[in-house]
Amino acid sequence: MSAVQLTGTMTAPEDRAEAVRAAMPEHIRLSREEPGCVFFELRETDPGVFEVSELFLNRAAFDAHQARTRASDWFRVTGDLPRDYDVADL
Template identity: 55%
Template sequence: MTQAPNIVLTGHIDVPEERREAIRAALPAHIQLTRAEPGCLSFLVVEDRCHPGRFNVSERFTDRAAFDAHQARMKSSDWATITAGIPRHYTVTEVPA
């Protein structure tokens, strides 16, 4: 039986200066909630030292269903409200488990 591929998201968000403190304040809860989700293998959001306001994102989920469940939860979260309107620059790929 073939195992479903992991779903990997990588990329960044560029946060305007006037919204950075709110993002920084909300980030620990967002990370904690995401890492507790079933199927989350890894989840990192790190502020880029070379690009002010850029937050690099890396996520890995066991399969498409886990990734989709994360996306659904996130869309109705405080994080979604706090980051509303900030463009995401993400790539989502399937990789062997």
């Protein structure tokens, strides 16, 4: 099985950016603790622009991360925000 890498950005309008910032630490912590997480970085590069880079050992670990995320407070805060992500099997 090959590793899976996700990179890209998520954009929040000014009126929602603070809620995203508040939810980030827990989302980062939980993501980094997941089995199969090799690397997880989430940072604000410009006001309201959040860059993500993540690497999981395999597709199963990546899919489990996606499922956990969709059931989280992070998704409640960010689920409808525009994302521009690339996902690659390495």
